[in-house]
Amino acid sequence: MPASKGFVAWLFAWVVTMPWIVHGYRGSFNLTISSKTRMTKITPFYGTERNGNASISVQIGGVGRPRKPPSEYVNMYLAVFNAKQWIDYDLSSYGSGSDEGSPCSTDDTHQCIQLCSLPSVKRFQVWGDPYKRNTGRQFYSFPLTERTEYTIVLFSCSSQAQTELVNVVMDVVLLNPDGKHLSIERAPLEMIYLLDLICYAMLTFLCIVQRFSVYKGVRLHTIFVVTLCMKLFQVIFEMVYYRKMSTTGIDDVALLDATRMCDIMTNAVFLALLLLISLGWTITRDRLTKREKQLFWVFFSMYGVFGLMHSICNDPNYCQSFLLAFYVVKFLITFCIIVALNANLERLRAGTLELSRPLTPTQLYCKILIFYNVRWTFLAILVFPIALMFVEVAVLTWEQAWIGILLQEILYLSVFVVIAHTFKFYKQDQLMQSQPPAVQDPPGISQDNSGGQPEDQAGNQANGAEQQQTSPRANE
Numbered sequence: 001m002p003a004s005k006g007f008v009a010w011l012f013a014w015v016v017t018m019p020w021i022v023h024g025y026r027g028s029f030n031l032t033i034s035s036k037t038r039m040t041k042i043t044p045f046y047g048t049e050r051n052g053n054a055s056i057s058v059q060i061g062g063v064g065r066p067r068k069p070p071s072e073y074v075n076m077y078l079a080v081f082n083a084k085q086w087i088d089y090d091l092s093s094y095g096s097g098s099d100e101g102s103p104c105s106t107d108d109t110h111q112c113i114q115l116c117s118l119p120s121v122k123r124f125q126v127w128g129d130p131y132k133r134n135t136g137r138q139f140y141s142f143p144l145t146e147r148t149e150y151t152i153v154l155f156s157c158s159s160q161a162q163t164e165l166v167n168v169v170m171d172v173v174l175l176n177p178d179g180k181h182l183s184i185e186r187a188p189l190e191m192i193y194l195l196d197l198i199c200y201a202m203l204t205f206l207c208i209v210q211r212f213s214v215y216k217g218v219r220l221h222t223i224f225v226v227t228l229c230m231k232l233f234q235v236i237f238e239m240v241y242y243r244k245m246s247t248t249g250i251d252d253v254a255l256l257d258a259t260r261m262c263d264i265m266t267n268a269v270f271l272a273l274l275l276l277i278s279l280g281w282t283i284t285r286d287r288l289t290k291r292e293k294q295l296f297w298v299f300f301s302m303y304g305v306f307g308l309m310h311s312i313c314n315d316p317n318y319c320q321s322f323l324l325a326f327y328v329v330k331f332l333i334t335f336c337i338i339v340a341l342n343a344n345l346e347r348l349r350a351g352t353l354e355l356s357r358p359l360t361p362t363q364l365y366c367k368i369l370i371f372y373n374v375r376w377t378f379l380a381i382l383v384f385p386i387a388l389m390f391v392e393v394a395v396l397t398w399e400q401a402w403i404g405i406l407l408q409e410i411l412y413l414s415v416f417v418v419i420a421h422t423f424k425f426y427k428q429d430q431l432m433q434s435q436p437p438a439v440q441d442p443p444g445i446s447q448d449n450s451g452g453q454p455e456d457q458a459g460n461q462a463n464g465a466e467q468q469q470t471s472p473r474a475n476e
Helices: 002-016 083-089 110-117 189-211 219-248 253-278 290-311 316-350 361-394 398-434 443-475
Strands: 025-034 039-041 046-048 052-061 076-082 122-127 138-144 148-156 165-175
Touching: 025 148, 046 165, 052 076, 052 122, 052 148, 076 083, 083 148, 122 138, 148 165, 189 219, 189 398, 219 253, 219 398, 253 290, 253 316, 253 361, 290 316, 316 361, 361 398
Parallel strands: none
Antiparallel strands: 025 165, 039 148, 046 148, 052 138, 052 165, 076 122, 076 148
16 A cells, blocks of 8 residues: 555654754752751652763742841751662651651751761752852752762751741753763663554554445444554653653653543543443444443543543642542443453353344354453453562562563553454454345245155055056956
8 A cells, every 4th residue: 555655654764864862850949948847859869870960050048028048047958869878868758757748847856957967979068157158059060970870859957946938949950971861760761652653653554544444334443543543642742751851851741741641531442442342332232221321421431530630630639539539430440341241251152142133153253252352451451560560579670660661562552453453353243244144945845845755755655555456467
């Protein structure tokens, strides 16, 4: 097909000519914190090769009008810790304060004050008397000498009883050597999603062509094509997100939200497709019952609403509620798919499923094969996350985190390929249903013929006996 060849050629040319300019992490922060907030984690963990580089600019100021600099009692340090130090010091739960986000925010004990003296990779006093009371920008640049993960933390070591608000403006840039890639654990993701995009683009293109040629009028295949298109958009957003991060080092929140929304909608449409197949829609029956339609739309409306609300949520309390409701609805949909799929499959195998017309052995084989493929596919989707979690915890290291994402993308691509192949049996079943039944003789004709044969045989036997009786007379 000329169109498909041109499409593949365009994809290949786009990949070859695509520029690869990558950098590392970049973040800008404008924080208003209390002088009693002992520890504020500024950046997430960033993995780097040896001889990476960190550049930090920070400005300390007061809060309010007129804006005054912090008092001389405020003592603030900027520290860089590697992953081993973070774990050894147990900094995620350091201190005895009640605030989970900042454990030392209300604790003036020596344990919390000595945070500023913990050994670290680098440490800079950004405010304090008599060493630092500079209200202008302060710049720091230093190499990251180990192949590990690093994080930047802001400490406040004031021992005063009075609380004072401090404004901290900070820019952070973390780079791997020569600025050629993202953090180690995320560097391959850009290439992974690019290859993923090529595969989904080709699969979607082929399925759209088949939709208007081979599977014309097949409603289930239309839903499948919609699912593929939404998955394609999700992969596009993923690739653009990581490409922009690698180019500018900026975490684009809008792109991330768009990716999450596409992911939720893709899963919703795909689960709807699996549920319709499990219920036997257009496979063993032409329509759903009124109650099934109502439950179908209620479940997937709630699934989409709670999923979208969680993806755009900013309040942690509401986010947890939305996430809980989302998983409850997803569990109910999953349960319905399992029950309906197994019930239809067993009834088909036992021959107890009520159908509008009897099935030929080939039709029965096609229908059972459709349900078998969907069941094994759905089982893989359910079991794989558990196995992947075990692999990530027990097998993969922090710098191999991208392998988990790669395995997940391979799974979903394989699932779509299997479902696309399953429609081959669906179409064969539909074609056989559209054929008129074979013409058979009415039952009465066969009965008359079978009933007439004994009479003819009896008449022939009688004639033969009569001939045998008359033959001696003829001889006489």
